[in-house]
Amino acid sequence: MASRSVLAIGIVVNTQEYAKSYAGNCINCTNCHLDGGLNPNTTSFVGLAAVYPEYRARNARVNTLADRVNECFERSLNGQALSADSSKLQAVVAYITWLSHGVLSGATIPWRASNALSHGYLSIPSMESACLRANALSVTASTARGR
Numbered sequence: 001m002a003s004r005s006v007l008a009i010g011i012v013v014n015t016q017e018y019a020k021s022y023a024g025n026c027i028n029c030t031n032c033h034l035d036g037g038l039n040p041n042t043t044s045f046v047g048l049a050a051v052y053p054e055y056r057a058r059n060a061r062v063n064t065l066a067d068r069v070n071e072c073f074e075r076s077l078n079g080q081a082l083s084a085d086s087s088k089l090q091a092v093v094a095y096i097t098w099l100s101h102g103v104l105s106g107a108t109i110p111w112r113a114s115n116a117l118s119h120g121y122l123s124i125p126s127m128e129s130a131c132l133r134a135n136a137l138s139v140t141a142s143t144a145r146g147r
């Protein structure tokens with residue numbers, strides 16, 4: 001479990017390193033779900049396992065927590081869904097389940113969908129250009145250091 005948690009936290013805070021092949025842009029989960037999904041004002045992950053599976057009008061079916069995580073991989077990260085048996089997907093689901101320990105199934109989660117960043121959740125393009133600029137700077141810096 002410990003190593004699975006480490007993997008999950010790695011994926012959430014540094015998606016670009018731990019799940020790069022599934023991300024189509026340069027954003028990490030934590031750029032939107034701040035503090036690794038713990039911040040109550042930016043769509044926190046805490047308690048979410050208690051509300052899934054849940055019907056979603058967007059795709060007109062019941063979604064598991066894994067489906068919802070994959071939706072962010074596909075839409076927010078402009079990438080691709082992980083397969084159901086992927087250890088990475090299972091690690092993220094286990095992490096969110098752990099963050100939901102003791103929350104009763106179907107409970108109303110007061111901080112759910114609270115989102116200080118929205119109305120701007122920073123737009124994905126502006127976030128992307130920010131991280132591309134940061135990446136370019138670090139390349140320039142390492143070139144300057146002769147690496």
Ligand code: HEC
Binds near residue numbers: 043124
């Ligand atoms: C570009 C911003 C962005 C990124 C990056 C992002 N998400 Fe999301 N995520 C959202 C938004 C917006 C929502 C919907 C919030 C709402 O319903 O109010 C959401 C919703 C979710 C939900 C469901 C929340 C709920 O209340 O049901 C989960 C779980 C989730 N994201 C996981 C992830 C994971 C894991 C990653 C990284 C692999 C990720 N997200 C990356 C923006 C993002």
